């Protein structure tokens with residue numbers, strides 16, 4: 001027996017290819033939508049992964065440092081280092097700002113870190129790590145900077161010495177890593193007018209401006225313009241120690257908030273998933289319904305166009321199941337053409353999206369399964385119409 | 398050879414009523430007919446006289462209301478259907494030729510013919526060999542690989558006759574097979590039907606209005622108002 005479906009598709013291939021392209025674009029949009037969702041989740045997770053931390057220590061009663069702002073004195077890390085089970089503890093700062101690159105504004109997240117400590121940029125794709133303690137930076141490739149270029153952060157210029165990849169904030173903004181001291185200065189730095197007026201205010205205060213204590217006014221003014229705060233302390237625990245236990249100890253003894261990796265996921269990833277999963281999920285459901293309607297309509301119309309042939313096939317003794325199988329195969333065939341086109345276009349256009357689009361093979365497999373189910377459902381109407389065809393119609397009046 | 402004791406087709410008091418009550422139409426009112434193997438008979442009658450209805454009953458696509466139908470002496474209908482699987486009956490024992498050729502557009506000429514033996518369980522190779530034999534006999538083998546839509550009307554009709562013959566059925570039902578053809582081609586088709594009937598001992602009923610071909614039949618059934626009269 002020959003495959004009636006294959007012959008029919010080959011005979012009207014142009015119709016199949018064109019409807020397949022239409023369906024394929026729709027499937028491409030659906031897969032991209034899923035990819036955007038996965039990308040958002042991955043952005044949130046990659047931030048945690050890149051930190052290389054087991055415990056995040058932040059200001060008490062805050063959900064910092066990413067979901068809420070948090071500020072800690074920068075000497076806290078020393079006392080944390082002395083606690084049992086702590087291998088490493090390092091200060092980090094995070095702040096988001098606009099930087100200029102070739103006349104364009106780019107939003108970046110500036111990370112202040114200590115080289116070789118948690119919070120430092122992970123493996124680089126080009127250049128080297130920061131080795132000097134001032135005015136060098138590592139930037140994410142997405143920020144668009146090249147090695148050797150200068151980036152201006154507040155009042156200082158930094159030379160890009162290395163490029164990292166997939167180092168983004170939970171919002172998807174590329175990161176720029178600079179030495180901690182510079183970052184602290186930049187983050188809490190006041191503009192010149194504020195400094196001048198602040199100095200004047202201090203100088204006008206007789207408590208600080210004492211003629212018989214030389215140097216006091218200068219020291220006070222200095223302490224007001226430099227910062228001794230950071231946003232979080234990233235902690236790595238010793239092998240064999242339980243991160244949750246270490247976090248609980250820090251929380252109890254230091255009157256700080258300490259989160260484990262799982263806690264941080266709860267704060268940044270789960271909430272994100274909870275809100276956007278519904279949004280995107282609903283979108284995917286609508287797209288699936290639309291695709292089903294389109295495939296149904298196409299297959300139904302194509303079947304109605306073959307009513308006379310179907311009557312003849314029945315008259316000469318073709319089984320109903322053979323005819324139903326033909327329609328089902330054509331429907332699934334159309335879905336497969338659409339899937340191949342959709343998978344191709346979604347892969348091709350993914351890099352063009354400003355935000356990260358993560359196309360998981362699992363999503364593609366799921367998509368394929370959904371398409372097979374959708375095409376099966378879509379063929380039901382057409383199959384019913386075909387089974388109702390009376391073989392007597394072939395004989396006519 | 399024609400065998401008087403066992404006709405290929407025998408109808409006894411065949412009736413068909415469409416609908417019921419006030420709107421009922423008695424399309425066949427007791428039709429009797431005997432056709433021997435190898436015989437080609439004409440069935441002529443005015444519009445609405447019941448010709449198509451008769452072919453549909455014989456073709457097992459509508460249910461007669463009463464009477465008997467025998468194929469090769471076997472009662473296939475005796476007030477009720479006597480065979481369970483009408484689909485297989487149509488496939489293996491009845492060939493159909495229509496006014497329009499009704500070829501399957503997405504199969505090439507060979508497979509249009511080979512489809513029937515394939516449906517009957519023959520291998521693709523055997524089915525195609527059988528199809529080519531028939532196409533050769535009907536003089537359309539040169540178009541064997543073509544798509545049916547590229548054939549002339551006469552060629553298409555010959556392909557549809559080849560299809561009707563593909564499973565070597567004992568009877569062929571032809572409904573106005575020459576209507577769209579000019580007289581030369583129409584006579585060609587009738588000659589083919591006669592040759593095939595001779596060669597394969599097939600009984601053929603040809604429903605026609607066509608004045609050009611009516612004189613070619615040795616025997617004609619006239620049908621009027623649901624009843625047949627033999628000429």
Ligand SMILES: Nc1ncnc2c1ncn2[C@@H]1O[C@H](COP(=O)(O)OP(=O)(O)OP(=O)(O)O)[C@@H](O)[C@H]1O
Nearest residue numbers: 397415416422424443444445446447448449450451
């Ligand atoms: N499905 C049907 N339901 C009701 N009445 C029908 C049906 N089919 C045919 N008839 C009626 O049965 C009678 C016989 O119809 P039939 O189609 O057999 O005629 P015919 O001889 O083939 O005519 P024509 O030469 O016009 O094709 C007509 O009166 C017709 O109106």
Ligand SMILES: [Mg+2]
Nearest residue numbers: 396397448449
């Ligand atoms: Mg008719």
